[in-house]
Amino acid sequence: MINFNGSILSKDTNLLTHNRAFLYGDAVFETVKIVNSKILFLEDHYFRLMSSMRIVRMEIPMNFTMEFLEEQILTLAKAKKIENSARARITVYRNDGGYYLPQNNTISYLITIESLENTPYSIFQKEYIVDLYTDFYVAKQLLSSIKTTNKLLNITASIYASENDLDNCLLLNDSKNVIEALQGNLFMLKGNTLSTPPVSEGCLNGVMRKQILSLARTIENLEVIEEVISPFDLQKADELFITNVIKGIQPITKYRKKEFTIDFSKLIVQKLNNTIEW
Template sequence: MINFNGSIVSNDTSLLTQNRAFLYGDAVFETVKIVNSKILFLEDHYFRLMSSMRVIRMEIPMNFTMEYFEEQILALATAKNSATSARARITVYRNDGGYYLPKTNTVSFLINVESLDNTLYSINEGEYVVDLYTDFYVTRHLLSSIKTTNKIINITASIYADENGFDNCLLLNDGKNVIEALQGNIFVLKGNTLTTPPVSEGCLNGVMRKQILALARKMENLEVVEGVISPFDLQKSDELFITNVIKGIQPVTKYRKKEFATNFSRLLLQKLNDAAIGS
């Protein structure tokens, strides 16, 4: 089942293939986590979605309120018996018509929901190895910071990671600086300084990124910096971790010959669970 424009219907491939999202990647999306019939960080997701629609000149319908989207997402989760713990994706796409130049800026949306095993964020034990992806680079501009369906770099990099036995790859911008991982933002800890790239470097303006920055800035004896990260900086860091709203925090254990600790990541994860879900 999917939620199509507010109605829960069976899957219809024509909805997925005969539209501008499929033809041109003319769509934006949000992925949210549902815990005990509550959408985590709902306000942040909603305002990022509205901002993304404005950036690409989509017309925002009057009924696209935060309460409306919450109702639509949770209705589908309940219908699929997934409201205890689930991931939901809402995709907003420009309606049919035109080629590169659309005939309308009105929109439709799709929602799908998948159940998750756990409510709390947790860390997968074991090795987590990453490397750089250097075949293509992310351009430093506003479109790189929003969640559009143009994700071909992430796709090709995911294939590269799979072919080479990596758990993830780190993407570089056109200045050859590290900006993010394939499925989340990147944080580097060196001594008492925690660094993540600024959005101006071309990384996604991540919702979990915002939560981690807020939590870290409340910690004593820790300097939090939004600054440029070079590949050389990775070799000098003590910890390296990836964040997104579904996983929470994923520590990296190895980058090339460098191995990392995970103590800070685990401490931060506990604070995240306490703040987002409750102890």
């Protein structure tokens, strides 16, 4: 089942005809995690979605309130009986009309959902190997910081990772600086300093990134900064980890010949779980 403009439909419903999201990638989206009928970090997701719609000049309907979107997402979760633990995606796309230049800026939305294990965030203590992806680069621009349906770079990089027995790839911007992983933001611990690339470098303005920055700033004697990270900096790090709302925190154990600890990742995921009612 899916939620299409407030109607629960079969997942086999054909929505591709004249669909601008399909034809031009003219869409933005949010992926959220549901725990015990509650959307985690709902306010952050909502305001990021509204910001994304404004950036791409979509018309925001008057009824598109945070409460409305919460109700639409949870209605689908309850219809599928997975409201205790699920991941949902809401895709907002411009309605049919025109070619590159749309005839109007009104929108439709589509919500899809699937079940998750109902467990707190945890660290999977297994080898997790990454390398750089250098075939294509992310532009340092505002569009790179929002979640759009144009993800060909992430797709080709995922194929590269699979072909080379990697668990993930780190993406570079057009200044050849490291900005993020394929499915999340990147954090680097070196000594008593935790750093992550600023959004101005072209990385996603991640919801979990915001949570980790806030939690890390409560840790005594830890300096938390947003700064440019070069490929050379990775070799000098004590710890690297990736963040997103679904996974939480994924420690990187190896980058090329350098191996990393995961002690800080364990600490911060514990602090994260303490902020959530599981």
